[in-house]
Amino acid sequence: xxxxxxxxxxxxxxxxxxxxxxxxxxxxxxxxxxxxxxxxxxxxxxxxxxxxxxxxxxxxxxxxxxxxxxxxxxxxxxxxxxxxxxxxxxxxxxxxxxxxxxxxxxxxxx
Amino acid sequence: xxxxxxxxxxxxxxxxxxxxxxxxxxxxxxxxxxxxxxxxxxxxxxxxxxxxxxxxxxxxxxxxxxxxxxxxxxxxxxxxxxxxxxxxxxxxxxxxxxxxxxxxxxxxxxxxxxxxxxx
Numbered sequence: 191x192x193x194x195x196x197x198x199x200x201x202x203x204x205x206x207x208x209x210x211x212x213x214x215x216x217x218x219x220x221x222x223x224x225x226x227x228x229x230x231x232x233x234x235x236x237x238x239x240x241x242x243x244x245x246x247x248x249x250x251x252x253x254x255x256x257x258x259x260x261x262x263x264x265x266x267x268x269x270x271x272x273x274x275x276x277x278x279x280x281x282x283x284x285x286x287x288x289x290x291x292x293x294x295x296x297x298x299x300x
Numbered sequence: 301x302x303x304x305x306x307x308x309x310x311x312x313x314x315x316x317x318x319x320x321x322x323x324x325x326x327x328x329x330x331x332x333x334x335x336x337x338x339x340x341x342x343x344x345x346x347x348x349x350x351x352x353x354x355x356x357x358x359x360x361x362x363x364x365x366x367x368x369x370x371x372x373x374x375x376x377x378x379x380x381x382x383x384x385x386x387x388x389x390x391x392x393x394x395x396x397x398x399x400x401x402x403x404x405x406x407x408x409x410x411x412x413x414x415x416x417x418x419x
Binding site: 191193222224226228235236237238241242247279281283286287288289290291292293294 | 335337339346347348349351352360361362363364396400401403404405406407409410411412
C-alpha cells in the first residue's frame with residue numbers, strides 16, 4: 191500500500207480555478223469511487239471537503255468539486271479565495287476496509 | 301453532534317508502547333454505519349491512516365504498521381483505543397481519531413494529540 195501521489199504545491203490568483211491531482215493505482219483509486227479530499231490549515235484538524243469522488247458534505251462551498259478518471263482523482267477549486275490557502279490531502283479506499291492518503295498539496299493564493 | 305477526544309501520554313520512551321484512547325460523545329459507537337479510525341501526522345508531514353475498528357471488535361490495519369498496532373473497542377465506555385509497540389522517534393506525531401462512514405472517508409475528527417517519542 192503506497193501513498194497516493196499529489197503535487198507538492200499548486201498556486202493561483204484570486205478568482206481563478208485550480209485543480210489538484212491525486213494519482214493512485216488500479217488497486218485503490220482506479221478500483222473504487224471512494225476518494226475523499228481534506229483541507230487542513232496549519233495546526234488545525236483536517237476537514238472533509240469531498241467524499242466518494244464528487245459528493246460535498248453539508249456546509250462545504252460549491253466552489254469545491256471532485257472528479258475521477260482512471261487511476262487519477264482531482265479536486266477543483268473554482269473562484270479561488272484567500273481563505274482557500276491551506277494543505278489538501280486526498281484519500282482513497284484501498285480494499286479490505288483500508289484507506290491510503292496522498293502526500294498532500296500546499297495551495298497558495300497569489 | 302458527534303465529538304471525539306483523544307487521551308493518553310504525550311511522551312513515550314523509545315522501544316516502549318504508545319497507548320491512546322478515543323472517547324466518543326454525542327452518539328453511540330455501536331453502529332452498523334461506521335468504523336472508528338486512527339490517523340497520524342508527523343510534524344511537518346502528511347497524514348497516514350493507521351487502522352480502524354468496527355463496534356463488533358473487527359479491526360483493519362495499514363499493512364506497513366500492522367505488526368505493531370493493536371486497535372480495540374470498549375462499547376460500554378463508548379471508547380476505542382490504539383496501542384503501538386516498539387516505538388521509535390519516527391512514531392512522533394499528532395495522533396487523531398476519527399469516524400469513518402462506511403469505512404471509506406472520515407467525517408468527524410478529534411482535536412489530535414501530540415505524542416513525542418524520546419528518552
